[in-house]
């Protein structure tokens with residue numbers, strides 16, 4: 001599940017490396033987020049109370065940066081274009097899916113979804129930052145964020161091997177009660193299938209209902225038919241108690257990476273061609289149509305190196321969101337000591353945003369090991385892991401971008417990425433306030 005940089009891509013990436021972005025004076029300007037016909041829109045807030053400097057900045061940035069118009073669930077959406085040829089200054093936004101102009105006639109108040117008007121429990125505020133954009137400066141220099149009040153989802157990744165409903169509940173509760181943290185109430189799964197069964201529903205679903213844990217579901221390629229059988233069975237068995245918790249559905253995990261030269265070298269598992277993932281995504285859309293899962297966001301998880309490989313663009317086009325995995329620790333052909341950890345991660349994230357066709361980019365895996373071998377200039381230690389948590393987690397990701405950290409418990413693995421050995425007292429300080 002871990003990524004490695006593709007050495008073959010390095011020359012291309014070096015050429016494409018972003019120049020320092022011109023200073024923008026609207027970095028602190030407020031934004032608003034709302035849903036419009038099922039699409040998540042983030043746009044500059046220019047209503048009452050917006051600073052005068054932001055009114056002109058919003059206009060001039062909108063004027064300078066290219067936009068694209070597309071339809072999404074039947075609605076016309078105008079969003080920032082961030083594909084090839086986009087000026088670097090237009091790629092500095094940290095807010096996924098940012099738009100410059102809300103569609104005419106849209107009304108945030110009227111289209112906001114939420115439990116109050118019969119909408120699902122998962123709301124826009126679970127998915128994207130509700131008020132302000134992150135700054136464009138390096139997170140290493142940014143001040144740490146205050147404890148979570150935003151409600152934007154964050155959590156950890158959960159494998160399925162050997163897991164039962166009771167062990168899922170134990171881990172979900174552990175994540176919620178980690179000393180020094182709050183708000184780790186979401187979970188990313190890799191499969192819908194209970195370990196040891198052909199297509200039985202994974203016991204993480206009743207565990208999530210019992211603990212009110214929100215879910216990024218995962219479907220594992222190439223087990224298409226069984227994954228879809230388990231997904232639709234889960235919706236049938238548990239109804240809205242389950243589907244109200246679903247943040248999105250990821251079709252596949254690192255399959256394009258495993259299909260690349262480095263992935264083939266590092267893994268025995270089969271990868272997938274872009275066309276395979278696209279048809280799995282289409283099959284998933286068909287499978288959930290008419291079920292309680294209809295309308296849920298469908299995407300894919302892969303390494304940032306797979307997304308910036310233009311041969312994989314068809315997968316991006318087929319997705320509602322991208323989940324990106326990035327591990328500076330493994331980027332051992334670059335200067336990847338902990339001092340550069342945040343810079344490498346942010347570059348990986350921004351490069352993914354740059355090819356995301358305006359779609360939200362969620363962080364599905366990142367972390368730094370507490371123990372394990374040296375990897376290039378990277379060393380594994382609790383103090384390096386703490387430094388990475390504070391700069392990347394607190395400074396860049398948490399409460400601004402939907403994030404799943406890697407990982408909660410990783411005992412016995414080498415390198416080992418767990419933030420705890422299984423107790424609510426973490427292996428290092430996880431607070432975001434100091």
Ligand SMILES: *[C@@H]1O[C@H](CO)[C@@H](O)[C@H](O)[C@H]1NC(C)=O
Nearest residue numbers: 006008259260261274309311
């Ligand atoms: C780019 O993606 C294609 C399609 O997935 C794959 O065949 C190729 O190996 C990738 N190239 C690199 C350098 O990873």
Ligand SMILES: CC(=O)N[C@H]1CO[C@H](CO)[C@@H](O)[C@@H]1O
Nearest residue numbers: 004005007262263265266332
């Ligand atoms: C775990 C592992 O085998 N990692 C290797 C993956 O491939 C890269 C590039 O060849 C190596 O540098 C890693 O050591």
